[in-house]
Amino acid sequence: MLNSIIIMGRLTADPELRTTSSGLSVTTFNVAVDRNFARAGEERKTDFFTVVAWRSQADFVSRYFRKGSMIAVQGSLQTRNYEDKNGNKRVAYEIVAEQVSFCGSKSESGTYSNDNANNASSYNSSSADDFTAVVDDDDLPF
DSSP states (O other): OOOOEEEEEEESSOOEEEEOTTSOEEEEEEEEEEOSOOOTTSOOOEEEEEEEEEHHHHHHHHHHOOTTOEEEEEEEEEEEEEEOTTSOEEEEEEEEEEEEEEOSOHHHHOOOOTTOTTOOSEEETTSOSOOOOOOOGGGSOO
8 A cells, every 4th residue: 555645835834843742853834835737817726735744854844944945745644533622523634744855946945054064955754864965956856
């Protein structure tokens, strides 16, 4: 079975880093993704996805991304059932991030710094905690 989703869009707000009672870092953020098509005479529609990042990946996102930053997220789609404050049963759809990457230019994101040794271009939750700096946009594969 396969449960994989990849999105690329802009953060709708600054990510806020939280810590669980057991000491794990977590951040939840929303990504606005433009659809690839628009009907004639209509504006292109945008979808909003909730993304959850855990542990050092949550630290990475909260440190390097801000509202409006372009981000690529690869992860799995999960559902969560809950009751709202009025007692109505609800379902939440969330992407649990496995890898996040920068997509914007240096000047656009404002998150790159040549003098920051821990600067990073992407983070894979299965990789070590050392990051690779992207010094020049020409080094990017896209």
